[in-house]
Amino acid sequence: MPSKSTDAKDLLKKLSETVGVSGSENEIREVIKKEIEKYADSIETDSMGNLIATKKGTKQGPKIMLSAHMDEIGFVVRYIDRDYINFTPMGGIDDKILLSMPVVVHSAGKKLYGSIMAKPPHLQEREEREKPVKMKEMFIDVGMKLNKTPDKDGKMELEKLGVKKGDIISFDSHFRELQGSFVSGKSFDNRAGCVTVIEAFKQLKDFAGTVYAVFTAQEEVGLKGARVSAFRTAPDVALIVDTTIAGDLPNIMPQECSVETEKGPAITLLDAQGRGLITPQKVREWLTETAKKEKIQHQIELGTDGGTTDATAVTLTREGIPTGLISIPTRGIHSPSEVLSIKDLEGAIELAVVAVKSAGQYFKGK
Structure with missing residues (x-):
């Protein structure tokens, strides 16, 4: 039989290489549904596109x-400029990583491969070269000739291929095994959480209550x-799994980011200086005491000053839902080459299982 690490790694590869840009999650949702449906008592997709799988425990307990x-x-795709594509981001992407990046344009059921380009530095004035190129100055080249005039029907060549405004564009990168337990690929944020x-x-199998895998x-x-699904399921407690920044890199001080790879998943106490999640004391006790009791290697995280996660939205749903966050240390988040350790992924899986099983000791069903 394959090892647990092989199972997790293979599934991460499959999910990472599946496309699911925000607002266009159909393909990734179907892959996840096939993975999980036979383990669920029921499964549904809501009007927002969230996938919700339900499993009832062997005795009464919390949701x-x-x-x-x-x-x-x-x-x-924002605009077609003479058969070159002007684009806009979906989510937070740093302009500095984009130039020469390979991408895939998904149009009319076809994949068009291209690269993100800009005016060559050889043709730039000195003042231009000294400034970083902004995303709005970039375009995607899929191998068309510069076409200044549309055809008699008013269409450019790209439009004849089915390209239109609003079509999604994904990173063209592949899953790689690196040294030791490390792997790289796109969208580990948050396909690692999905795994x-x-x-x-x-x-x-043997637990109290009802679990909604969302x-x-x-x-x-x-x-x-998260807002919609938390309102729909109305849980007594929620546990979110996402990635977090790994600080074991050059030029990052421990006081800036103390979470490291291969030291286990992080239990996040707060993020965005408290503007996002502030983990309730009871949830902190639930996760930290359970991790210690089960001897699961883990870290404690106070997140960066920047972003937050679904945990914030869930916390603020209905009259307030006690919410915890397990974070998987990841390098290069929001890039086409994110890096994580399968050991940390396995630790997150183990922590999630024991946390669900122990939830009834800390939270009661309504």
Whole structure:
């Protein structure tokens, strides 16, 4: 039989190489559904595009939302300029990583491969070369000739191929095994969280309560799916799984980011200086005491001053839902070459399983 690490790694590869830019999660949702449906008592897709799988425990207990967002950052076609594509981001993407990046334009059921380009430095004035190129100055080249005039029907050549405004554009990158336990690929944020929820859901058998495995849409563009799904399922407690910044890199001081790879998943106490999640004391006790009791290697994280996760949206749903966050240390977040350790992924799966099983000791069903 394959090892647990092989299972997790293979599933991460499959999910990472599947497309699911925010607002266009159909393909990734179907892949996840096939992975999880035979382990669920029921499964549904809501009007927002969230996938919700339900499993009832062997005895009475709390309703538990175990969730990860399934969407990824990317782009959409904004405008076709003489058979070159002007684009806009979906989610937070740093302009500095974009030049020469290979991408895939998804149009009319076809894939058009291209690269992000800009005016060559050889043709730039000195003042231009000294400034970083902004995204609005870039375009996508899919191998067309510069076409200044449309045909008699008013269409450019790209439009004849089916390209239109609003078509999604994804990173063209592939899953790679690196040294030791490390792997790289696109959209580990948050396909790693999806792997954690899927594998934990599969393993859950003897537990109290009801588990909702939720794979949310549109997290990268405003935590939208989490708000809807948390309202719908109305859990007594929620546990979100996402990635977090790993600080074991050159030029990063421990006081800036103390989370490291291969030291286990992080239990996040707060993020965005408290403007996002502030983990309730009871949830902190639940996760930290359970991790210690089960001897699961883990870290404690106070997140960066920047972004937040679905946990913030869930916390603020209905009259307030006690919410925790398990974070998987990841390098290069929001890039086409994110890096994580399979050991940390396995630790997140293990922590999610024991947390769900122990939830009834800390939270009561309504």
